Amino acid sequence: MNAEAAVSQAPSLGEAIVARINELGAISETPDHLARIFITREHRVAADLILGWMREAGMRAHVDAIGNVCGRYEGLEFGLPCLMLGSHYDTVRDAGKWDGPLGIVTAISCVAELNRRGLRLPFAVEVVGFADEEGVRFASTLLGSRAVAGTFDESALGKTDRDGVTMRKALASFGLDPHHVGRAARTRGELLAYVELHIEQGPVLEDQNLPVGVVTAISGATRLAARLTGMAGHAGTVPMKQRKDALAGAAECIGAIEQFCRTDEGGLVGTVGYIHASPGATNVIPGQVSFTIDIRAPGDAHRRRAVTDVVRQIESIARRRDLQLQLDVTHENRSVPCADWLKSQIADAIASEGYRVLELPSGAGHDGMAMIDIADVGMIFVRCRGGISHHPDEHVDVADVDAGARVLLRMIDNFRPRDMAQ
Amino acid sequence: MNAEAAVSQAPSLGEAIVARINELGAISETPDHLARIFITREHRVAADLILGWMREAGMRAHVDAIGNVCGRYEGLEFGLPCLMLGSHYDTVRDAGKWDGPLGIVTAISCVAELNRRGLRLPFAVEVVGFADEEGVRFASTLLGSRAVAGTFDESALGKTDRDGVTMRKALASFGLDPHHVGRAARTRGELLAYVELHIEQGPVLEDQNLPVGVVTAISGATRLAARLTGMAGHAGTVPMKQRKDALAGAAECIGAIEQFCRTDEGGLVGTVGYIHASPGATNVIPGQVSFTIDIRAPGDAHRRRAVTDVVRQIESIARRRDLQLQLDVTHENRSVPCADWLKSQIADAIASEGYRVLELPSGAGHDGMAMIDIADVGMIFVRCRGGISHHPDEHVDVADVDAGARVLLRMIDNFRPRDMAQ
Numbered sequence: 056m057n058a059e060a061a062v063s064q065a066p067s068l069g070e071a072i073v074a075r076i077n078e079l080g081a082i083s084e085t086p087d088h089l090a091r092i093f094i095t096r097e098h099r100v101a102a103d104l105i106l107g108w109m110r111e112a113g114m115r116a117h118v119d120a121i122g123n124v125c126g127r128y129e130g131l132e133f134g135l136p137c138l139m140l141g142s143h144y145d146t147v148r149d150a151g152k153w154d155g156p157l158g159i160v161t162a163i164s165c166v167a168e169l170n171r172r173g174l175r176l177p178f179a180v181e182v183v184g185f186a187d188e189e190g191v192r193f194a195s196t197l198l199g200s201r202a203v204a205g206t207f208d209e210s211a212l213g214k215t216d217r218d219g220v221t222m223r224k225a226l227a228s229f230g231l232d233p234h235h236v237g238r239a240a241r242t243r244g245e246l247l248a249y250v251e252l253h254i255e256q257g258p259v260l261e262d263q264n265l266p267v268g269v270v271t272a273i274s275g276a277t278r279l280a281a282r283l284t285g286m287a288g289h290a291g292t293v294p295m296k297q298r299k300d301a302l303a304g305a306a307e308c309i310g311a312i313e314q315f316c317r318t319d320e321g322g323l324v325g326t327v328g329y330i331h332a333s334p335g336a337t338n339v340i341p342g343q344v345s346f347t348i349d350i351r352a353p354g355d356a357h358r359r360r361a362v363t364d365v366v367r368q369i370e371s372i373a374r375r376r377d378l379q380l381q382l383d384v385t386h387e388n389r390s391v392p393c394a395d396w397l398k399s400q401i402a403d404a405i406a407s408e409g410y411r412v413l414e415l416p417s418g419a420g421h422d423g424m425a426m427i428d429i430a431d432v433g434m435i436f437v438r439c440r441g442g443i444s445h446h447p448d449e450h451v452d453v454a455d456v457d458a459g460a461r462v463l464l465r466m467i468d469n470f471r472p473r474d475m476a477q
Numbered sequence: 478m479n480a481e482a483a484v485s486q487a488p489s490l491g492e493a494i495v496a497r498i499n500e501l502g503a504i505s506e507t508p509d510h511l512a513r514i515f516i517t518r519e520h521r522v523a524a525d526l527i528l529g530w531m532r533e534a535g536m537r538a539h540v541d542a543i544g545n546v547c548g549r550y551e552g553l554e555f556g557l558p559c560l561m562l563g564s565h566y567d568t569v570r571d572a573g574k575w576d577g578p579l580g581i582v583t584a585i586s587c588v589a590e591l592n593r594r595g596l597r598l599p600f601a602v603e604v605v606g607f608a609d610e611e612g613v614r615f616a617s618t619l620l621g622s623r624a625v626a627g628t629f630d631e632s633a634l635g636k637t638d639r640d641g642v643t644m645r646k647a648l649a650s651f652g653l654d655p656h657h658v659g660r661a662a663r664t665r666g667e668l669l670a671y672v673e674l675h676i677e678q679g680p681v682l683e684d685q686n687l688p689v690g691v692v693t694a695i696s697g698a699t700r701l702a703a704r705l706t707g708m709a710g711h712a713g714t715v716p717m718k719q720r721k722d723a724l725a726g727a728a729e730c731i732g733a734i735e736q737f738c739r740t741d742e743g744g745l746v747g748t749v750g751y752i753h754a755s756p757g758a759t760n761v762i763p764g765q766v767s768f769t770i771d772i773r774a775p776g777d778a779h780r781r782r783a784v785t786d787v788v789r790q791i792e793s794i795a796r797r798r799d800l801q802l803q804l805d806v807t808h809e810n811r812s813v814p815c816a817d818w819l820k821s822q823i824a825d826a827i828a829s830e831g832y833r834v835l836e837l838p839s840g841a842g843h844d845g846m847a848m849i850d851i852a853d854v855g856m857i858f859v860r861c862r863g864g865i866s867h868h869p870d871e872h873v874d875v876a877d878v879d880a881g882a883r884v885l886l887r888m889i890d891n892f893r894p895r896d897m898a899q
Binding site: 255256257258259262274276278288289290291292293294295296297300302303305306307309310313316317319322323324325326327328329330332334335336337338339340341347349351417418419420442443444445 | 677678679680681684696698700710711712713714715716717718719722724725727728729731732735738739741744745746747748749750751752754756757758759760761762763769771773839840841842864865866867
């Protein structure tokens with residue numbers, strides 16, 4: 056029996072992790088649906104639970120200046136740079152219980168396993184449970200990881216929640232000093248890498264019949280708001296060739312976006328999620344249609360080219376149909392590539408656990424988008440049923456939880472910092 | 478100077494008609510927008526005004542059992558069958574003032590002109606102002622003309638308006654006996670034809686630079702409600718080829734409907750006026766989309782074939798995209814062809830007035846849809862600006878009003894009943 060097989064035969068991590076996911080999943084604003092929002096009573100209860108698990112795993116742990124839970128497992132020497140693991144423990148409203156917590160609980164379990172084996176590594180291992188990734192309360196995402204990366208925007212402290220409470224006030228009543236958010240910041244020298252395990256939130260792993268995969272990049276996104284204006288008219292009296300039907304125009308745009316993205320081989324996705332036709336009556340030709348466009352690609356140049364092409368096609372459709380077009384970029388964020396050396400170590404861990412290595416982009420955003428500013432980023436995806444997320448039906452099989460934990464543990468075990476890896 | 482030119486040089490009917498249209502247009506539920514609804518105070522005021530105009534034109538006039546205003550100008554002998562002219566004097570809410578009243582006022586002006594000239598014809602001329610065509614109050618259209626055609630549905634008396642008042646109660650408080658609606662009915666033997674002058678409510682005459690046109694048929698209509706169900710998903714995480722995007726499917730259907738109708742040369746029109754995508758968020762692939770389809774054609778067989786083809790295309794799109802389809806017919810009405818012999822006499826009148834004869838279908842519904850049950854139907858369309866109707870911007874130039882009146886007057890003057898015409 057070699058060393059690798061020995062690791063695989065350690066007591067199953069999966070069941071213990073699922074038990075903790077269930078414990079965290081019960082901490083919710085309302086009993087009938089899961090909602091655990093930044094700087095609330097539930098935030099505090101969850102943080103205390105996680106602190107306890109970290110300490111039980113042999114880590115020093117504290118809540119930092121923005122409400123993140125931070126645990127540290129020292130290496131062979133005290134004060135070594137760390138491999139930072141983590142994810143977030145806030146949720147959307149009516150959430151699933153896996154999105155975020157799985158990465159925190161799995162990382163803690165891996166550290167507990169190192170601790171159980173009395174193993175100290177030539178680097179420290181830190182686990183962070185980020186306090187806010189979803190941005191539900193203050194409509195501002197990645198608050199926890201931005202604070203750690205030192206890119207927290209102080210002006211966000213003035214933002215208010217739906218009850219008119221400012222973030223500044225909320226932090227203070229939580230016992231945190233809003234003037235000291237900067238103290239949560241870490242420096243590049245303290246981190247060897249940031250590695251996050253997360254559910255895929257998509258159907259690719261399920262489709263490929265794989266429990267885990269290596270993330271290539273967190274896709275950047277561009278969102279646009281489009282409005283086409285034609286001429287409303289009676290559905291019976293205006294001949295087809297005299298119409299300026301804004302909905303027929305929008306339909307052609309939607310078809311063009313879909314067609315353009317379908318023929319791309321590089322992970323480009325384009326979505327029209329919202330549409331409104333006005334006046335919106337059965338017997339009236341729509342005079343105006345508004346719709347949104349969401350375009351994502353693993354690479355920024357790729358996405359920008361795609362946006363340019365899509366905009367050009369929409370402009371051409373509007374011109375040909377004699378429709379007025381208003382088209383605005385409402386949101387844009389860069390893509391975050393995962394570091395090759397980390398992808399390679401994650402791939403090795405996956406292969407060693409006996410799985411085929413599949414690389415896939417992350418279309419959803421993650422804390423790595425902030426952490427990239429102070430560390431190279433790697434991500435491990437775990438299969439979730441039907442690709443469903445942000446929904447109570449979100450589910451991960453215990454066998455896949457276990458597979459994810461074994462991959463992460465092996466990756467930590469075999470981790471070589473960038474300088475040694477190259 | 479021949480007789481025809483003499484008619485053209487009669488004092489302009491247009492200005493007098495426009496003055497009366499304005500008078501009627503001022504009778505409204507609210508001063509800021511035009512709404513003249515069935516069996517209301519405004520209905521009564523408008524009926525009294527029209528009664529006065531009819532009597533001034535030398536007609537006997539009364540309000541019938543459903544609230545229609547009926548005027549009769551006897552022919553060479555008392556009690557001859559009549560050429561019936563008419564239109565409706567109820568309106569939609571926030572209406573234009575021309576839709577309906579133009580046909581009544583023009584017909585009365587033509588009779589007044591016959592009377593002024595002391596002319597009696599070998600047939601009577603009747604003018605009907607129908608009390609309800611739009612169906613605003615009781616969500617049931619053509620109440621006035623159905624009563625005259627003897628096809629009034631007595632069960633409609635139990636329908637309630639938005640205040641919960643039944644039609645039965647409304648009629649009674651108007652001074653009409655709901656048990657006697659049947660007395661408004663006329664018989665086939667009493668009518669030689671029903672001819673209506675109406676604004677086009679579409680842009681064809683304007684496009685062809687013509688003040689008037691001959692209607693070929695009132696198009697039948699089929700309305701369908703479609704619902705496509707796919708799979709909602711994260712706009713970033715589901716690859717294009719793994720999506721079941723209900724909105725992309727609906728967009729393809731809308732494109733197919735438009736394309737199918739555009740390539741038809743026979744007056745087919747198809748409209749998707751309403752669409753709703755669910756959940757309707759920028760970053761979520763729509764899992765379900767509902768939309769309506771309105772298909773009209775001058776001929777029933779033509780429309781039914783078109784509906785069958787469109788349904789087949791939608792089914793094929795849904796099947797190919799693996800979307801569930803629910804498709805229901807929510808409304809259907811037959812087309813009403815205008816009688817060839819009436820079209821021919823209207824065309825002669827148009828040509829004699831010096832205009833090119835253009836035949837066009839009516840995509841909108843009219844009282845002829847009910848009158849067809851007791852008489853052959855003919856219609857004259859008058860150009861309206863921009864094809865706009867059911868809107869305060871509805872407008873007809875006085876010159877076009879005059880052209881319409883001259884055509885109608887000449888048509889009456891030269892009218893030969895069917896047996897004589899054939």
